[in-house]
Amino acid sequence: MSNVLVVAEQGHGKLRKASLSALAAGQELARRTGGKVTAVLAGQGVGAAAQELAAHGVAVQLAEGPAFEHYLAESHAAVVAAAAKAAGAAWVVGAATAQGKDLLPRVAARLGAAAATDVLSLSGEGANVLLRRPMWAGNVVAEVELTTPVKVFTVRPTEFAPAPAEAGGSVAPLPVAVELGALRTRFVEFQEVKSERPELTEARVVVAGGRGTKGDFKELEGLADDLGAAVGASRAAVDAGWVPNDWQVGQTGKVVAPDLYVAAGISGAIQHVAGMKGAKVIVAINKDVEAPIFQIADYGLVADLFKAVPELRQSAKNR
Numbered sequence: 001m002s003n004v005l006v007v008a009e010q011g012h013g014k015l016r017k018a019s020l021s022a023l024a025a026g027q028e029l030a031r032r033t034g035g036k037v038t039a040v041l042a043g044q045g046v047g048a049a050a051q052e053l054a055a056h057g058v059a060v061q062l063a064e065g066p067a068f069e070h071y072l073a074e075s076h077a078a079v080v081a082a083a084a085k086a087a088g089a090a091w092v093v094g095a096a097t098a099q100g101k102d103l104l105p106r107v108a109a110r111l112g113a114a115a116a117t118d119v120l121s122l123s124g125e126g127a128n129v130l131l132r133r134p135m136w137a138g139n140v141v142a143e144v145e146l147t148t149p150v151k152v153f154t155v156r157p158t159e160f161a162p163a164p165a166e167a168g169g170s171v172a173p174l175p176v177a178v179e180l181g182a183l184r185t186r187f188v189e190f191q192e193v194k195s196e197r198p199e200l201t202e203a204r205v206v207v208a209g210g211r212g213t214k215g216d217f218k219e220l221e222g223l224a225d226d227l228g229a230a231v232g233a234s235r236a237a238v239d240a241g242w243v244p245n246d247w248q249v250g251q252t253g254k255v256v257a258p259d260l261y262v263a264a265g266i267s268g269a270i271q272h273v274a275g276m277k278g279a280k281v282i283v284a285i286n287k288d289v290e291a292p293i294f295q296i297a298d299y300g301l302v303a304d305l306f307k308a309v310p311e312l313r314q315s316a317k318n319r
């Protein structure tokens, strides 16, 4: 029997949506290994987030205290390692978010565990569970076996539907003694980008622009606001300094899976497609009929975006 520990995240006391995808992966894994699932959450004054997580049928170990008020990989890794030991966990799973990518490798090092990142799906039963993960910008999918007694991995949140609400969860305190002064890292400041728009990775609709915009995102941002969407961009647009780098979608940017992805002036390089091919409906606007983006688009508009996007906005308004 292999117990599973799910690493949950909160921001400003709110449970992050990606944690429910990590929980879904943990629950699926436990069905395959015959183990029990528990979750761990750390913070200061985050009882409500712990309760929200428990409402999905999981026993939550909650570490609260001033040392956990601000996220630091060093202090949170100590919490997760303690929770893994308390739960007798053979598997530790978190979401491949910015925080998860920072934290889980450190947890693996502490536990002497083999690790896999960005897992897409699981297969096999008992001791023979295998993890599928992308390599080469998603062109190859590898099946990976972790052979250490404790195993750690992150999952791509867009590949696991959030765990549904379920009875039977609970919250219990997890005592972990972490002295802020004894840490080798120190929280200085968190500079948050404030936006009225939804978070890119959680948005239902994403409107993205590339080099074809020539740096003019005005109409695209307008379309995004008309649709209540987040704005994304290709790396070419980000590297040119036209838009902030947290808008970048792709292999080295964010992975998104919205209901609708509008790609305007984006050619569809594999590194960009790696970050958005999970979208349910892809609309491409490109003036080059040969652009590779049309190979994955559900709807393709061969047009000049400076003409097509204002027309789209107008017709959306008319409806």
Ligand SMILES: Cc1cc2nc3c(=O)[nH]c(=O)nc-3n(C[C@H](O)[C@H](O)[C@H](O)COP(=O)(O)OP(=O)(O)OC[C@H]3O[C@@H](n4cnc5c(N)ncnc54)[C@H](O)[C@@H]3O)c2cc1C
Pocket (backbone or CB within 6 Å): 209, 210, 211, 212, 213, 233, 234, 235, 236, 237, 248, 249, 250, 251, 252, 253, 254, 264, 265, 266, 267, 268, 269, 270, 271, 272, 275, 285, 286, 287, 288, 291, 303, 304, 305, 306
């Ligand atoms: C290791 C590595 C990692 C990378 N990671 C990423 C990543 O995370 N995300 C990412 O996006 N890229 C990434 N890239 C870069 C990637 O290879 C491409 O260079 C990049 O995606 C191209 O961006 P683009 O489509 O905006 O530009 P281009 O490829 O130059 O395409 C611009 C498109 O706009 C069209 N166009 C021009 N004018 C108009 C107009 N008026 N109306 C309509 N269409 C027009 C053109 O026909 C063209 O198809 C990475 C590359 C490497 C090597």
